[in-house]
Amino acid sequence: MAPGQLRRAGAARSGLRTWSRLHTWSSLVCTLFLLLLCLTGLPLIFHEEIGHWTGSEVEAPAMPSGTPRADLDAVVAAAMAQRPGEVVQYLIWEEDPDILRLSMAPSPTAPPTALTTVLVDARTARVLAEPRDREGFLYWMLRLHADLFLGIPGKLFLGVMGLLFVLAIVSGAVLYGPFARHGRFGTVRRGRSARLRWLDLHNILGVVTLSWALVVGATGVVNTLAEQVIALWRIDQLAEMIAPWKGQPPVAAPGSVQAAVTAAMAAAPGQEPFFVAWPQTMFTSPHHYGVFLRGDRPVTHRLLTPALVDAETGRLAALRAPPWYVQALLLSQPLHFGDYGGMPLKLAWGVLDLVTIVVLGSGLWLWLRRRREGRA
CATH class of the missing domain: 3.10.450 (Nuclear Transport Factor 2; Chain: A,)
Structure with a gap:
């Protein structure tokens, strides 16, 4: 082999060793927490169905179609x-x-x-x-999944674990690349040790779930920053929208909420209300109703547009599409739980969640087995 080829081969081996260390340690640090998130996330995917099954979901009485x-x-x-x-x-x-x-x-x-x-x-x-x-069961699962019962510090900690999970996925794909290029993609080596067979299964399942795991991991990281995103929107865009009313006293008795919603919808055709925030709450000012509108089609149903309506006069004060970082948060939430495509997508999310549990568990077992064999 020529000297140049030797140098390139040595550099490639050194690079793979670096990626191997990144994959090993990023995986080890986050594995136990990711297992917890996968286990608690599984019932949350089907939270509506579980609620109906347990009777905790409230249903409206039947009435004729078109009842006003x-x-x-x-x-x-x-x-x-x-x-x-x-x-x-x-x-x-x-x-x-x-x-x-x-x-x-x-x-x-x-x-x-x-x-x-x-x-x-x-x-x-x-x-x-x-x-x-x-x-109830779903409340405890949600708290464990969202913040480990630690509030914002728990969310930020899980966000860091999510970033390590994304690093583990990317480094694992890099390490599997040379193996797949030699025509051995999907190969499970039989007749060898149990550790090698599980290593091959671990790699195959990891590659199969790669795109889904990246989406869920990345959107999970974004979701942990929800409070920070809302705080940034308040000091950025909301502050600009309410600047003309700065220093005015809070509204003592807010007027008609029906008038506020009607005014907001008239200014944004093709949108429907999602929620209304009363004056002095975190999503509006002391002087306005915050009417948050969303699209009436599946593609735009998750994107919100805030409208500020004067709580005394019922007149529209401001209407502005939220900035990109708020849109990213709004889009990440349904992607994370797969709750925007009905039962088929929920089932797909559930199966991929179970496969990811196998990948995480097998990775931890492989590391422990390798350490035992190394000591022996």
Whole structure:
């Protein structure tokens, strides 16, 4: 072999050793946490179906098709009568169009932990239930999956684990490249040790799930930054939108929420309301209703456009599409859980989640087996 070829071969081997170290240690650091995320994420993929099966999902009573919607002010009045002395912070349109979710709190500035949910029939303005959102199997799974019960520090920690997972995926693909180029893609070497067979299976399953794992890992990292993204939007775009009202006192008694929603929808044809934030909450100003609109088609259903409506006069004050970093967050959430394509996509997400559990578990077993063989 010529000297130049020897140098190139040596550089290639050195590069592969570096990638091998990156793959080994990035995988080892994040594997146990990724296993936890995969195990807790599996029931969350099917959270709606589990809710219906356990009876925790509230369903609206059957009514003739085309039954008109109740006035939103009547809906708000029903919720406030259900919980006297409390105020509404948010009004949310559920996936079931016949149900409206209202978040009640002791005051407009109360923290999220103080919120209580009231579900109201969107057609009759009758209270359906007060679901207990902070208990039950799915609540514990969500908290474990989202922040390990540690709040924002837990989310940021899981975000770092997600970045290591992405590094492990990329480095694993680089290491498998030379093996596949020799025509051995998908090969499971039989007649050899159990460790070699599991190594081949680990590599094959890792390559098969590579694209999905990258998408889920990357979107999971983005989701851990939700609070930071919202804070950036508040000091950036929201601050510009409410600048003319800076220094004005908070609205003491907000006016008609129905008028606010009507004004926002008139300014954005082809969009429908997703949620309304009352004045003094984190998604608006002390002087405005924040009406968040979304597209009425599957492609645009996850993209939100905030509209600020003067809470005293009911007139539109500002309407602006959110910046790219908010759009990235909004798109990452449905991609992460696969809940935008119905049951077929959920099943695909569930199968790929199970395969990823096998990949993570086999990788940990291979490392432990190799250490034992090295000591022997």
